[in-house]
Amino acid sequence: MKPDPVARLLAALPRAESAASPVKDYPTLRLAAPADILAAARILKDELGFAYLEMVTAVDWLGPVSLAGFVSSANPSPFTKKAPPPPVAPAAGAGIAYRPVLDMLWSFGNLQTGQKVFLRLEVPRDNAEVPSLTSLFAAADWQEREAFDLLGVRFSGHPNLTKILTPDFLKGHPLRKDYAHEKDAYDED
Amino acid sequence: MGIVLDKFPVVAKAVPGGQVLLTSTDYIVDLGRKYSVWPLTFGLACCAIEMMVAYAGRFDFDRFGVIPRPSPRQADLLLIAGTVTKKMAAPIVEIYHQMPEPRFVIAMGSCASCGGPYYDSYSVVKGVDRIVPVDVYVPGCPPRPEALIYGFMELQKKIMGMKLERGGGATAQAEKGSRDLTGEAA
Numbered sequence: 515m516k517p518d519p520v521a522r523l524l525a526a527l528p529r530a531e532s533a534a535s536p537v538k539d540y541p542t543l544r545l546a547a548p549a550d551i552l553a554a555a556r557i558l559k560d561e562l563g564f565a566y567l568e569m570v571t572a573v574d575w576l577g578p579v580s581l582a583g584f585v586s587s588a589n590p591s592p593f594t595k596k597a598p599p600p601p602v603a604p605a606a607g608a609g610i611a612y613r614p615v616l617d618m619l620w621s622f623g624n625l626q627t628g629q630k631v632f633l634r635l636e637v638p639r640d641n642a643e644v645p646s647l648t649s650l651f652a653a654a655d656w657q658e659r660e661a662f663d664l665l666g667v668r669f670s671g672h673p674n675l676t677k678i679l680t681p682d683f684l685k686g687h688p689l690r691k692d693y694a695h696e697k698d699a700y701d702e703d
Numbered sequence: 704m705g706i707v708l709d710k711f712p713v714v715a716k717a718v719p720g721g722q723v724l725l726t727s728t729d730y731i732v733d734l735g736r737k738y739s740v741w742p743l744t745f746g747l748a749c750c751a752i753e754m755m756v757a758y759a760g761r762f763d764f765d766r767f768g769v770i771p772r773p774s775p776r777q778a779d780l781l782l783i784a785g786t787v788t789k790k791m792a793a794p795i796v797e798i799y800h801q802m803p804e805p806r807f808v809i810a811m812g813s814c815a816s817c818g819g820p821y822y823d824s825y826s827v828v829k830g831v832d833r834i835v836p837v838d839v840y841v842p843g844c845p846p847r848p849e850a851l852i853y854g855f856m857e858l859q860k861k862i863m864g865m866k867l868e869r870g871g872g873a874t875a876q877a878e879k880g881s882r883d884l885t886g887e888a889a
């Protein structure tokens with residue numbers, strides 16, 4: 515019989531909500547506080563058999579993308595010179611609530627039963643800090659370094675939280691909506 | 704060393720005891736270079752898949768004397784197949800300088816030629832010619848193996864124009880952009 519991960523997690527973490535903003539139709543749980551992620555991951559791994567950490571990532575919900583993050587102009591095509599530049603992000607409203615948070619997302623898989631569980635957690639953009647899962651999953655190491663590198667989330671307890679993808683001279687976290695690119699030696703003159 | 708003739712190879716038949724092949728040193732050296740261009744096994748992104756197809760049975764790059772080498776110290780050709788990220792830029796320059804002269808560079812695909820679809824990106828070098836001199840550009844996203852083979856044959860044409868009196872083919876690294884192997888443009 516397949517375990518019901520949501521019911522078990524809700525029993526242990528009563529403040530979490532289920533089914534709020536689910537990922538597709540997978541069981542998704544929104545945690546209430548950063549401290550819950552370690553407890554939830556431990557239950558998932560040790561009791562329910564979700565021994566496979568698939569992904570650690572985040573979504574930046576701060577307003578539309580800043581054009582300063584682009585290296586050249588917003589509309590470089592010579593064929594569409596006269597047209598106004600295309601909108602880079604949909605306006606707020608219509609189901610989009612811009613707010614200064616990073617929406618963390620963890621994905622766990624159970625290789626025996628083929629189930630998947632997603633955990634979500636909103637943390638403030640400035641000073642985003644969540645506990646690291648490296649003590650439970652070795653796979654969390656590089657995933658968390660990537661989230662740190664691209665989105666600036668700090669994982670407390672990570673043994674080696676350094677850049678993994680971007681070159682050393684790149685400043686800032688490129689997937690943040692307000693990322694502004696500083697010209698470097700390889701950019702246009 | 705050698706007798707330098709302007710004519711292409713001539714076979715003088717009426718010599719007692721056999722045939723004599725007269726050729727220019729340039730011609731015979733370039734011929735050897737042209738049919739033994741050994742590329743470095745080096746794929747960076749999706750273009751590398753097409754490069755592998757060019758090596759495989761259907762297109763059979765080996766027919767041209769293209770035998771991939773695993774070490775830059777044994778390679779003549781740096782085939783940049785894919786997206787050059789800023790993080791990869793420094794290793795590419797290092798690999799380039801580890802190759803023995805004369806060395807050639809083919810930029811395969813839009814990414815390696817000019818940045819391609821990632822032109823606006825914060826992390827991509829807008830063309831590998833910003834860091835190493837390029838001999839042949841192969842456009843396409845990705846170029847088909849035929850296009851790569853055509854680009855390689857253009858490189859062979861350039862090699863045939865190289866002259867020993869210009870220093871055995873060793874050319875100074877161009878600051879930026881393409882390189883004129885034959886010196887004809889100058």
Ligand code: SF4
Nearest residue numbers: 749750812813814845
């Ligand atoms: S040119 Fe196209 S196929 Fe080649 S590496 Fe770039 S994106 Fe990939």
